[in-house]
Amino acid sequence: MDWRDEGALLSVRKHGETSVIIDVFTEKHGRHAGVVRGGTSRKIAPILQPGAQIDVAWRARLEEHIGSFSVEPIRSRATILSDRTALAGLNAVTSLLTFSLPEREAHPVLYRQTLAMLDLLGVNEAWPTAYLKWELALLEELGFGLDLSTCAVTGALDDLAYVSPKTGRAVSVEAAGEWADRLLPLPPDLIGAGRGARESVIAGLQTTGFFLTHWLAHSLGNRPLPDARERLIDRLKREARDEQSGQP
Numbered sequence: 269m270d271w272r273d274e275g276a277l278l279s280v281r282k283h284g285e286t287s288v289i290i291d292v293f294t295e296k297h298g299r300h301a302g303v304v305r306g307g308t309s310r311k312i313a314p315i316l317q318p319g320a321q322i323d324v325a326w327r328a329r330l331e332e333h334i335g336s337f338s339v340e341p342i343r344s345r346a347t348i349l350s351d352r353t354a355l356a357g358l359n360a361v362t363s364l365l366t367f368s369l370p371e372r373e374a375h376p377v378l379y380r381q382t383l384a385m386l387d388l389l390g391v392n393e394a395w396p397t398a399y400l401k402w403e404l405a406l407l408e409e410l411g412f413g414l415d416l417s418t419c420a421v422t423g424a425l426d427d428l429a430y431v432s433p434k435t436g437r438a439v440s441v442e443a444a445g446e447w448a449d450r451l452l453p454l455p456p457d458l459i460g461a462g463r464g465a466r467e468s469v470i471a472g473l474q475t476t477g478f479f480l481t482h483w484l485a486h487s488l489g490n491r492p493l494p495d496a497r498e499r500l501i502d503r504l505k506r507e508a509r510d511e512q513s514g515q516p
Contacts, residue, residue: 350390354395414436
């Protein structure tokens with residue numbers, strides 16, 4: 269059994285004295301694990317950094333075996349390492365993919381969206397908004413998509429300000445009425461109408477986080493979301509405070 273593909277490296281863990289087991293998100297084979305012989309060597313270890321884009325060839329005697337990878341670098345995305353918030357974003361992406369994706373199940377649309385997201389980290393200052401949209405895409409891909417196009421009550425297209433925690437549908441200001449305090453926020457950046465202000469992105473992550481926890485994680489046995497996501501939110505909150513205080 270063997271195949272070749274390319275993908276984004278999600279995680280690396282030691283296996284024996286000189287080998288590692290890596291988890292890679294590929295277009296055709298989904299999230300797939302395998303052993304890299306000599307993965308702790310000076311030659312290979314620098315290649316195996318989470319977020320790196322790598323060419324992988326997988327081989328096993330039987331399909332159900334973990335198998336082994338041979339790897340070649342494509343690009344490292346090393347610029348992320350100099351930006352602590354972008355690095356937190358990378359860790360959130362890789363952790364959520366590892367947490368939520370079933371093994372060996374292809375998700376080509378989400379794969380392409382993920383690569384676009386990773387390529388923005390540390391390069392484009394608007395990446396937090398793209399990350400927020402990526403969480404929406406993750407929910408959509410796994411069967412928990414939100415409908416934020418029209419008001420669930422009136423069908424209106426305008427003044428959408430909330431999301432129903434029960435249905436995942438948008439609600440307008442008028443329709444919310446006295447129930448507004450029981451609804452989740454729908455900031456402009458969640459529907460592509462914002463300017464990337466950190467406060468707006470954080471509010472959007474409050475909403476996506478609710479559905480990641482109560483819909484997605486619940487379906488996976490109520491496991492807690494990865495800590496990496498909360499660390500990203502903490503970094504964004506710090507930047508939001510800096511924005512408000514006028515600090516660079």
